[in-house]
Amino acid sequence: MTVTAPSSTRPGASSGEPFLVVEDLTVKFPTEDGQITAVQGLSYSVEKGKTLGIVGESGSGKSVSSMAVLGLHDTKSAKITGSIRIDGQEVVGLSESKMRKIRGRQVSMIFQDALAALHPFYKVGGQLAEAYRVHHPSASKREARRKAIEMLDRVGIPQPDRRADDFPHQFSGGMRQRAMIAMGLINDPSLIVADEPTTALDVTVQAQILDLLQDLQREFDSAIIMITHDLGVIAEMADDILVMYGGRGVEYGTAKDVLTRPQMPYTWGLLSSVPDVAGDTDAPLIPIPGNPPSLLKPPPGCAFNPRCLHKDKVAGGLCTSQMPELLESPTVPGHLKRCHLADPDAVYQAEVLPVIAPETLEENDPR
Amino acid sequence: MYAYIVKRLLSGVVVLFLVSFSVFALFWFGPSAPARPMCESKTSNHCTDDRLERFTEELGYNNNMFAEYGRYMGGIVTGRDVTISGQTTECPAPCFGLSYTTGKPVWDDMKDRLPATISVAVGGAFLYLIIGVPMGVAAARRRGTLADKALVSSFLVLSSVPYYLFALLTYLYVAVWWGVPGIGSPGYTPITENPAAWVSGLALAWICLGVFGCTQYTRYARGAMVEALSEDYIRTAKAKGLPTRTVVYKHGLRAALVPIVTIFGIDFGTLLAGTIFTEKIFDISGIGLWALNAIGDRDLPIVSATALFSAVVLIVSNLLVDIVYSALDPRVRLS
Amino acid sequence: MTETNEPTTDATGGASFADLAGQEHQPPRLDPDAPPVLTVDNLRMWFPVKSSGVVSRTVGHVQAVDGVSFEVPKGGALGLVGESGCGKSTTGRLITRLYKPTSGSMYFGENRQDIAAMSNRQLKPLRRDVQMIFQDPYTSLNPRHTVGAIVGAPLEVHNVVPKKQVLKRVQELLEVVGLNPEHYNRYPNEFSGGQRQRIGIARALTLNPKLLVADEPVSALDVSIQAQVINLLQDLQKEFDIAFLFIAHDLAVVRHFCPEVAVMYLGKIVEIADRDTLYKSSHHPYTQALLSAVPDIKQAAVGGRRERIRLEGDVPSPINPPSGCRFRTRCPIAKEICAKVEPPLMQIGPRHKVACHFPAELGKAPQHPVTAGLLGVDSQGSPDAGVTPTAIAEGPGYEKQWFDLQRREMVSA
Incomplete structure (x- = not known):
């Protein structure tokens, strides 16, 4: 069990x-094989105008935790405990009718696959107008349509008055994602949860969408939670990064700290698993062995221990017996990590970094 | 779209030709002489070889088969005169020949029986749709709960009872033993004659078809709805802040309707082509019973007419399903 | 349930980081003298577009692949990158002959047989040598067949080994791809995504292929699993001397895996070169835009977004591609000539070809089209009677002579 003091929920x-x-935050679901704990003891915060990147693999709980922020889990089956405060209002345990007023208005969500996430049978403009009217009951149909076209125009869809009458399948992938963003922003939300918003897109379209998200964030001063597995996207978009593994936060700090001075072997594994488009071509890829942990029967001790390449550096088999707490790093203030290693920074600098990015070392080398 | 309908109708006509020709050829080359049933019915089962030969000649079975087929098809379009036992009867278009048993043009009989079959089919289908689909939707919304499981398993039991047994039991319990008021003795009265009698006579048939059909439609609707409700766009609809009702009906049911409509179109076509058990048990002289009797009597013109009729109904209902499908799902373009 | 539910097992096998780092997983290097195992020459795949009238006529073509030429060296790896709809997957399907090409040649193997025009019967013996790995490990394996049946099927189809030995070979293959050989009687749903991709790889390896077409082999996998699969493919390449056509949209993965890379746009190769040239000194504006669009982890140290070339709009329809250069509608440096004359895929270095009238490193585009003289047109692209066009080799492979951009003349190595 991890108890994190509220004051330390966000570095700095x-x-x-x-x-x-x-x-x-803890989210549990009953399944036929037993109860799974999808998210456990998770704490984080996002300020207006800032972006929090949540990184993790499938089953890490990154999407489950964000769906909980919107209250999208079935309250009958999902057991949610802890606290989620949106603009000071507690939403855990909030009634469905009150939650509905927040959803799409104060907090909205942008999904990964816009083709699946938009209704195939309704026109794009109609779906946007519907999102507007549900939170502006006094608005007429014409006003809502005008607002929809205005938003489509804002996200860069050419001839928005004509394209509003298209169905989603008539849009290209990039345009659909723009329409999805337009729908998310139509009520001026203060928080946008973007769940892998560019994963299904080509790189040039991804760049366009990320540009758009940043422009809109600046314009509306919204807070963004960006869920992704792409460390490059996170590096360019996020102010803070939360790394999740097996339903828990395992590393949390500013984007710069987490990606340049990572303190947790899982983050190191992620960094060493992806080739760098500009790095040394001879740098080997060092995968994380094995597979993500079962949420049904998590391994004892640190959830990452079966795949950890550095647990030999911790004495007394602590890694396999005791779950480390999410604590501030001894070397980087405000940087939280969940690892038993006494001085992870030193291990990273001495062992990991020279292998995965030899050229970085040369730059720092005084010779 | 129109080009598509024309294309489908043209290919439908080809299918009709194939069906009619196959049936025609089946009789022509069948195990017994095609004129024998007629000969026997006209001679009180004293059909000698001489007599048979006379009927064979008269009915054209000595002519070239293709020419005879042409004459038969021509009769459907323009009508023709048919001579049996030296007696010539005018058979106006669409002429499917004269019934061997009644000697009347087949189409006249069919016209008499169609309203009964349509009445049974429409009433039954209406019942199973309005009971089945809402139950399916309700079950899908509560899937995994006790109510859902109870409904699904009890319907499974019900639908594994043979239909004729189910219909008989319904008849015995509802009409005979309980004597439920409003349900008269089964039978068909035209609605134009006496609407009350129409309803009371058909009610049992409707209930049987409706209850039995709704077990299936509940399953279809439940399946389609469970699938629709697990789609990403349902999550989007919730995330927009839409009320649950809107999410379930406007977004979920709209999508779930597509597969239901498809199955329904085909089912309804099958119903129109005749519901043999229902008609037999509830004494309704419809197309199904008619065809069944015709097969027993080896009344070839009626058998071929009913085969053609089923083919027409299925072709048309398939086409209608596709048109409705494209109207429901904008991604489908008919071409 | 999946094997992920074995929580107590130690997946590291006692290895430490240094052990793994010490393993040879270095990217394969370019062998310029390796003979080609596959030579693709002017390959074209046009899918007909039918009208919707009562009688359907062909009203146009989707020019999915339009005149593509390249070589895959024996035991080497050519990367094929580009955005969705560029024709890279169609090219892969043509090479495995899942489609029959509209025109062009594909010479395969030591006898250099043209597999483009072969009938399915003639192809059967060659199918053993060309295998494919698919993107989606969830849909490309039949859920009702055991892993043993999936991996062993090719052995039985081609009658390679006696029936009794099929199981032994299957178990060998499972071991090669890092799966437990005792799991041959399990079903695909009992495996995780990464393990399923390993099964797909084992199936592709069954018949000792000479060429593997890998179509987005890792893009459906989690990041940590991607690296496992890439390393596995590299080990196999080395061990069995397999050549790869590696199709992917992830430029970093392709760079890691392939010593040579071709970039496709709207059915054509716009640039092809060895890895270092393409990633460090690309000369086509589309390649440059693609590369600049890749988000970079190193940006974390600086914060904010990387400077990038912004491409406006969407890829045009392959039914009605733009005249001249297909990229010109979105090209930041397009000029008049680009609409009139299609730039040839011209060799500009020992192992570098580019299809652009203004080829140069980023920001150094020349004022006048370098191709004008060679093509016999003036700088606006209109025919110029005073200049005789020079023959430009557009075949697969590289010539000993190429057009030097600095000196604006043909030079030799």
Whole structure:
């Protein structure tokens, strides 16, 4: 069990509570094989105008935790405990009718596969207008349509008044994602949860969409939670990064700290698993062995221990017996990590970095 | 779209030719002389070889088969005169020949029986749709709960009872033993004659078809709805802040309707082509019973007419399903 | 349930980071003298587009692949990159002859047989030598067949080994791809995504192929699993001397795997070169735009977004591609000539070809089209009677002579 003091939910948090505060969030689902704990003891926060990147693999709980922020889990089956505060309002346990007023209005969500996430039988403009009217009941159909066209125009869809009458399948992949973003932003939300918003897109289209998201964030001063497995996207978009593994946060800090001075072997594994488009071509890929852990029967001790290449550096088999807490790094202030290694920074600099990015070392080399 | 309908109708005509020709050829080359049933019915089962030969000649079975087939098809389009036992009867278009048993043009009989079959089919289908689909939707929304499981398994039991047994039991319990008011003795009265009698006579047939059909439609609707509700766009609809009702009906049911409509179109076509058990048990003289009797009597013109009729109904209902499908799902373009 | 539910097993096998780092997983290097195992010459795949009238006529063609030429060296790897709809997957399907090409040649193997025009019967013996690995490990394996049946099927179809020895060979293959050989009687759903991709790889290896067409082999997998599969493919390449046509949209993965890379846009190769040239000194504006669009982890140290070339709009329809250069509608440096004359895929270095009138490193595009003189047109692309066009070799492979961009003349190695 991890108890994190509220003051440490965000590294370097300033005065006043951030727009979104998640504290000690736990989400459990019953399944036929038993209860699974999809998210456990998760805490983070996002301020307006800032972007939090959540990184993790399938089953890490990154999407489950964000769906909980919107209250999208079936309240009858999912057991949600802890606290989620949106603009100071507690939403865990909030009634469905009150939650509905927040969804799509204060907090909206952008999904990965816009082709599947937009209804195939309704026109794009109609789907946007519907999102507007549900939170503006006094608006007429014409007003809603005008607003929809305005938003389509804002996200860069050419001839928006004509394209509003198209069905989603008549849009290209990039345009569909733009329409999805337009729908997410039509009610001026303060928090946008973007779940792998560019994963299905080509790189040049991905670049366009990321540009658009950043422009819109600047314009509306919204907070963004960006869920992705692409470390490059995170590096360019996020202010803070939360790395999740097996339903828990395992590393949390500013984007710069997490990606340049990672403190947790799982993050190292992620970094060494992806080739760099500009790095040394001779740098080997060092995969993380094995597969992600079962949420049904998580391994004892640290959830990452069966795949960890550095547990030999921790004495007394601590890794296989005791779950490490998410604590501040001894060397980097405000940087939280869940690992028993005494000085992970030193291990990373001495062992990992020279292998995965030899050219970085040469740059720092005084010779 | 119109080009597509024309294309489908043209290919439908080809199918009709194939069906009619196959049936025609089947009789022509059948195990017994094609004129024998007629000969026997006209001679009170004293059909000698001489007599048979006379009927064979008269009915044209000594002519070239293709020429005779042409005459038969021509009769359907323009009508023709048919001579049996030296007696010539005018058979106006669409002429499917004269019934061997009644000697009347087949189409006249068919016209008499169609309203009964349509009444049975429409009433039954209406019942199973309005009971089955809402139950399926309700079950899908509560899937995994006790109510859902109870419904699904009890319907499974019900639908594994043979239909004729189910219909008989319904008849015995509802009409005979309980004597439920409003349900008269089964039979068909034209709605134009006496609407009340129409309803009370057909009610049992409708209930049987409706209840039995709704077990299937509940399953279809439940399956389609469970699938629709697990789609990404349902999650999007929820994330927009839409009320549950809108999410389930406007977004979910709309999508689930597509497969239901497809199955329904084909099912309804089959119903129109005749519901033999229902008609037999509830004493309704419809197309199905008619065809069944015709097969027993080896009344070839009626058998071929009913075969053609089923083919027409299925071709048309398939086409209608496709048109409705494209109207429901904008991604489908008919071409 | 999947094998992921064996929580207590130690997946590292006691290895430490240094052990793994010490393993030879270095990217394969380019062997310029290796003979080609596959030579693709002017390959074309046009899918007819039918009208919707009562009688359907062909009203146009989707020019999915339009005149593509390249070589895959024996035991080497050619990467094929480009965005969706560029024709890279169609090219892969043509080579495995899942489609029959509209025109062009594909010479395969030591006898250099043209597999483009062969009938399915003639192809059967060659199918053993060309195998494919698919993107989606969830849909490309029949869920009702055991792993043993899936991996062993090719052995039985081609009668390679006696029936009794099929199982032994299957178990060998499972071991080669890092799966437990005792799991041959399990079904695909009992395996995780990465393990399923290993099964797909084992199936492709069954008949000792000479060429593997890998169509997005890792893009459906989790990041940590991607690296496992890439390393496995590299080990297999080395061990069995298999050549790869590696089709992917992830430029970093392709760079890691392939010593040579071709970039496709709207059915054509726009640039092809060895890895270092393509990634460090690309000369086509589309390649440059693609590369600049890849988000870079190193950006974390600086914060914010990388400077990038922004491409406007979408890829045009392959039914009605733009005249001249197909990229010109989105090209930041397009000029008049680009609409009039299609740039040839011209060799500009020992192992570098580019299809552009203004080839140069980023930001150094020349004022005048370098191709004008060679093609016999003026700088606007209109025919110029005063200049005789020079023959430009557009075949697969590289010539000993090429057009030097600095000196603007043909030079030799």
